[in-house]
Amino acid sequence: MISVKEAKDILSRNCEKGRISEFKLEQSLGKILAEDIHSPMDVPSFDNSAMDGYAMQFHEKYRHWKVSGLVQAGDTESIEVGPGEAVRIFTGAKMPKGADTVIQQELIDKQGNNSIYYNSGKITTGSNVRLKGSQCKKGEKILQKGARITPGIIGLLASVGVSKVAIFTPPLVGCVVTGNELKEVGEQLMDGEIYNSNGPMLEALLKKTGVGEITALRAQDDKNELQQTINKALAENDVLLLSGGISVGDYDFVKECLESAGVKELFYKIKQRPGKPFYAGKKEEKWVFALPGNPASVLSCFNQYVQPCLKTIMGEEQVWQPDLELTLSEETRKKPGFTFFMKGKKEDGKVTLLTGQQSFNLQAFSTADCLVELDEEMAVVPKGTMVKVYNL
Numbered sequence: 001m002i003s004v005k006e007a008k009d010i011l012s013r014n015c016e017k018g019r020i021s022e023f024k025l026e027q028s029l030g031k032i033l034a035e036d037i038h039s040p041m042d043v044p045s046f047d048n049s050a051m052d053g054y055a056m057q058f059h060e061k062y063r064h065w066k067v068s069g070l071v072q073a074g075d076t077e078s079i080e081v082g083p084g085e086a087v088r089i090f091t092g093a094k095m096p097k098g099a100d101t102v103i104q105q106e107l108i109d110k111q112g113n114n115s116i117y118y119n120s121g122k123i124t125t126g127s128n129v130r131l132k133g134s135q136c137k138k139g140e141k142i143l144q145k146g147a148r149i150t151p152g153i154i155g156l157l158a159s160v161g162v163s164k165v166a167i168f169t170p171p172l173v174g175c176v177v178t179g180n181e182l183k184e185v186g187e188q189l190m191d192g193e194i195y196n197s198n199g200p201m202l203e204a205l206l207k208k209t210g211v212g213e214i215t216a217l218r219a220q221d222d223k224n225e226l227q228q229t230i231n232k233a234l235a236e237n238d239v240l241l242l243s244g245g246i247s248v249g250d251y252d253f254v255k256e257c258l259e260s261a262g263v264k265e266l267f268y269k270i271k272q273r274p275g276k277p278f279y280a281g282k283k284e285e286k287w288v289f290a291l292p293g294n295p296a297s298v299l300s301c302f303n304q305y306v307q308p309c310l311k312t313i314m315g316e317e318q319v320w321q322p323d324l325e326l327t328l329s330e331e332t333r334k335k336p337g338f339t340f341f342m343k344g345k346k347e348d349g350k351v352t353l354l355t356g357q358q359s360f361n362l363q364a365f366s367t368a369d370c371l372v373e374l375d376e377e378m379a380v381v382p383k384g385t386m387v388k389v390y391n392l
C-alpha cells in the first residue's frame with residue numbers, strides 16, 4: 001500500500017498534456033489554449049470616432065465650422081473634410097480624410113442649419129478618436145498558450161477575426177458502473193437493491209471538469225459481461241472510469257478484467273480513508289481509474305486523483321496543490337496510518353468537518369463544499385490546525 005503523496009507522484013510523473021486539436025470559437029469556452037495567438041490584423045482597423053459629434057481638423061484658434069457631410073457607423077466610403085469644415089459623425093464611424101479630432105455633440109452649439117460653434121476648451125487635437133491599431137497591431141501577441149478561454153477571451157478573439165483555436169482536446173471518457181444491486185433512478189427497487197448514485201454523480205463531476213463526450217455504461221458482477229464492457233469502453237475512449245468491484249470480495253472482478261484487457265497497473269491501494277482500494281493504470285496512452293463503490297470514495301478519489309489527471313490532459317498546470325489552507329474549527333480524532341479526506345464546509349476563514357462522514361452516507365454531500373486532508377501520521381488533530389482544503 002502506498003501513501004497519498006506517492007500515489008500523486010506516480011500519477012503526475014505519468015500524466016502529460018493531451019492531443020491538440022482545432023475548435024471553433026463557439027465551442028472553446030472553458031478549454032485551454034494550446035498555442036499563443038497573434039492578431040491577424042490591426043484593431044481597430046481604421047481610425048474611428050469614440051463619440052457622437054463632429055469631426056474636423058482641430059485648431060485652438062477656430063471655433064466655428066461649416067457642416068459639410070455626415071458619416072455613420074458602417075459607412076465604407078471615404079469622405080473628406082476641408083479646412084473650416086466639419087462632418088457630422090457617430091460612434092464607431094470611420095474618420096473622414098483630413099479630420100484628426102471629434103468634438104462630442106454635448107459641447108457643440110448649432111448656429112443655423114449648417115454651422116456649428118464650440119467654446120468649452122476641453123478638446124485638444126486627437127480628442128475622441130480611436131486610432132488604428134491602438135488595441136493591437138497586426139502580428140502582436142494577444143494571448144498566451146495556457147489561457148483558459150473565458151467569454152471575454154471569446155470576445156477578444158472575435159474582435160480580431162479569429163474563428164478557430166488550437167485547444168488541448170478534452171478526452172472521451174467511458175464510465176462503467178458495476179454492481180448487481182444497482183437500479184437506475186426511476187426503476188422499482190426490490191428489497192436488497194439500491195439506486196445507482198455513483199453513475200449520475202460521476203457524470204456530473206466529469207461534466208464539471210469539462211471533459212469531452214461521456215459514455216455511461218453498466219455491468220453486472222459477472223466476469224464475462226464486465227470483460228466485454230471494459231474491452232469495448234477502453235477501445236472507444238481515452239479514459240476509462242469504473243465504480244465498484246475493485247475491492248477484495250468474491251464478486252470484485254474489475255482488477256482481473258483490466259489485466260486481461262492489457263491495462264498496466266500503476267498502483268492499487270492507498271493508505272487513505274475513504275477509498276483505500278483505488279486503482280490506477282494505463283494502456284498505452286489511455287488512462288484507467290477504478291474507484292471503490294462507496295459514494296464517499298468515489299467523490300474523494302475523483303477529486304484527489306482523477307480530476308487532476310483529467311485537467312493535466314486538458315492542458316491545465318498546477319493541478320496537484322490544495323485549493324487553500326484553512327484552520328480547523330474543532331478538534332478531531334482519526335486512525336493514524338491513513339490520510340483522511342473528510343467532507344467539510346468553509347466558514348469565516350475556517351473549515352468545519354461535517355457530521356455523517358461514513359463512506360455510504362451521502363447526506364453531508366448536500367452541504368459539503370470541500371474535502372479536508374488530515375495527515376497520515378496524526379491521531380488527534382487539534383482545533384486551529386492548518387489543514388489542506390480541496391474545493392468540491
Ligand code: AMP
Nearest residue numbers: 177179196197198199244245292293294
Ligand atoms: P463495491 O466497491 O462494489 O464493493 O461497493 C461498495 C459499496 O458501494 C457497496 O455498499 C455498494 O452497494 C455501493 N455501491 C457500489 N456501486 C454503487 C453505485 N453505483 N451507487 C451507489 N452505491 C454503490
Ligand code: MG
Nearest residue numbers: 179244245293
Ligand atoms: Mg460491487
